[in-house]
Amino acid sequence: VNTLEAIQTRRSVRAFTAEPVPEDLLRQVLQAGRAAPSGSNVQAWGFVLVRSPGQLDSLRALAPGMIGRPTAAIAICLDRQRAQGARLIAERLVWLDIGIAAENMWLAAHDLGLGACAIGSFHRQAVAAFLRLPEDVEPVLLLSLGYPQSQPRAPGRRPMAEVCFREEWGVPYE
Numbered sequence: 001v002n003t004l005e006a007i008q009t010r011r012s013v014r015a016f017t018a019e020p021v022p023e024d025l026l027r028q029v030l031q032a033g034r035a036a037p038s039g040s041n042v043q044a045w046g047f048v049l050v051r052s053p054g055q056l057d058s059l060r061a062l063a064p065g066m067i068g069r070p071t072a073a074i075a076i077c078l079d080r081q082r083a084q085g086a087r088l089i090a091e092r093l094v095w096l097d098i099g100i101a102a103e104n105m106w107l108a109a110h111d112l113g114l115g116a117c118a119i120g121s122f123h124r125q126a127v128a129a130f131l132r133l134p135e136d137v138e139p140v141l142l143l144s145l146g147y148p149q150s151q152p153r154a155p156g157r158r159p160m161a162e163v164c165f166r167e168e169w170g171v172p173y174e
């Protein structure tokens with residue numbers, strides 16, 4: 001799919017088949033995260049791939065928001081030490097960087113025929129300990145991955161006229 005199509009058709013997939021995802025595809029998803037832009041190119045992130053069934057079961061137990069049985073997951077982590085080394089403006093922007101990397105991976109997964117879902121609901125300290133993250137590294141988002149059982153329906157978005165403005169806030173774009 002092309003980029004615009006991928007953006008419009010990507011969904012949160014929460015039902016997966018049991019078929020494991022080949023390592024090569026997971027590598028491409030990780031590469032898409034690595035390729036993301038970041039303020040001052042600070043790249044204050046780290047991505048932990050979890051795909052062994054035992055590890056996945058344990059991770060699921062720590063993540064109430066992880067629905068279904070993904071066959072892989074990526075913990076998207078912020079490296080605070082690396083962020084502090086950057087200029088102040090970059091420090092404030094590192095959270096955005098993480099989100100951009102997550103969307104890159106989500107879109108890459110979709111492009112590769114995989115389903116994915118961002119998971120914000122998980123026990124941060126427990127996941128950090130479970131993944132043996134260093135003290136300065138914190139898990140921000142999990143991305144569950146697998147082959148989708150079906151394509152979910154789009155939950156819809158707020159209308160264009162409510163969200164997009166022209167020249168100044170309140171003047172509808174169309």
Ligand SMILES: Cc1cc2nc3c(=O)[nH]c(=O)nc-3n(C[C@H](O)[C@H](O)[C@H](O)COP(=O)(O)O)c2cc1C
Binds near residue numbers: 010014067141154
């Ligand atoms: C930062 C973030 C955290 C999310 N956390 C969860 C979660 O914990 N569990 C879940 O099932 N979905 C989660 N989602 C998925 C959203 O519910 C979903 O993106 C939204 O409803 C729009 O649906 P769509 O992704 O299919 O367009 C999260 C999405 C984002 C961006």
